[in-house]
Amino acid sequence: MMTLREFASDSKVLVAAHRGSSGTAPENTMAALREAVDAGASIVEVDIQLSSDEQVIVFHDEVLDRTTDGSGKVGAHSYEELRTVDAGAWYDARFRGEHIPLLSEALDFLGGKVNINIEIKPPRAGEDFTRRVGFVAGMIRERGLQNNTLYSSFHHESLLRLKQEFEGMNTAAIHLPGDERLPSEVVRAANADAYVCSLREVHPAAADDIRAHSIFCGAYTINTPDQLRKAMQLPIKAIVTNFPARIAELLTREYADRI
Ligand code: G3P
Ligand code: MG
Numbered sequence: 001m002m003t004l005r006e007f008a009s010d011s012k013v014l015v016a017a018h019r020g021s022s023g024t025a026p027e028n029t030m031a032a033l034r035e036a037v038d039a040g041a042s043i044v045e046v047d048i049q050l051s052s053d054e055q056v057i058v059f060h061d062e063v064l065d066r067t068t069d070g071s072g073k074v075g076a077h078s079y080e081e082l083r084t085v086d087a088g089a090w091y092d093a094r095f096r097g098e099h100i101p102l103l104s105e106a107l108d109f110l111g112g113k114v115n116i117n118i119e120i121k122p123p124r125a126g127e128d129f130t131r132r133v134g135f136v137a138g139m140i141r142e143r144g145l146q147n148n149t150l151y152s153s154f155h156h157e158s159l160l161r162l163k164q165e166f167e168g169m170n171t172a173a174i175h176l177p178g179d180e181r182l183p184s185e186v187v188r189a190a191n192a193d194a195y196v197c198s199l200r201e202v203h204p205a206a207a208d209d210i211r212a213h214s215i216f217c218g219a220y221t222i223n224t225p226d227q228l229r230k231a232m233q234l235p236i237k238a239i240v241t242n243f244p245a246r247i248a249e250l251l252t253r254e255y256a257d258r259i
């Protein structure tokens with residue numbers, strides 16, 4: 001498996017499965033991670049946050065309601081409570097029984113198979129963000145996955161903390177809506193190795209800046225042939241998609257020299 005630094009140094013694009021293969025399975029569940037690996041994704045993104053008893057869980061929203069049969073704030077529940085909610089049936093009855101994974105379960109499955117993008121969700125009001133950063137980095141270190149893990153966040157302070165406290169971590173600053181700075185300015189201020197934004201945020205000035213500074217840029221979410229065509233004309237290195245199998249197939253068919 002190529003490390004992220006090896007990917008960064010050539011002209012190839014890589015397919016990043018957004019919340020796993022979230023277009024074909026319930027997001028951020030083990031089923032979605034399995035489908036992403038089977039699809040041949042080079043990198044699998046998961047979102048992480050903390051339960052009330054400080055277990056690192058794989059989950060996107062602040063509340064349980066959209067993607068589980070539970071309700072209320074995720075961070076107000078212990079992991080024992082979260083473990084009882086169903087995270088699959090909302091998507092399709094055949095996924096009934098999927099649970100909210102611990103990050104450790106996700107890493108034990110993904111480690112050694114693919115590169116992992118851990119998106120550290122912003123801390124809750126009053127939370128000491130350094131704790132979630134420390135827990136996550138500790139898990140990666142224990143497993144020796146530093147070279148194959150990219151940490152991303154909208155909360156750039158978390159990325160700065162990672163760089164300060166843990167050597168050799170790869171980070172990506174996610175563009176915050178309304179932030180007028182160019183990608184190079186964002187990356188510099190966050191001391192990050194890469195930049196992530198939505199496809200429409202790669203406007204001409206941003207694209208010029210990404211090229212001029214040779215920035216590793218990931219863009220989300222690229223799900224259709226039209227979006228892929230647009231992305232392939234831009235300095236985008238990681239194609240972040242809910243449909244990794246579809247995008248991998250399109251790349252193989254139409255952009256074989258870029259994969
Ligand atoms: O990494 C890109 C993307 O995951 C950021 O937004 O809300 O899907 O986690 P979100
Ligand atoms: Mg995310």
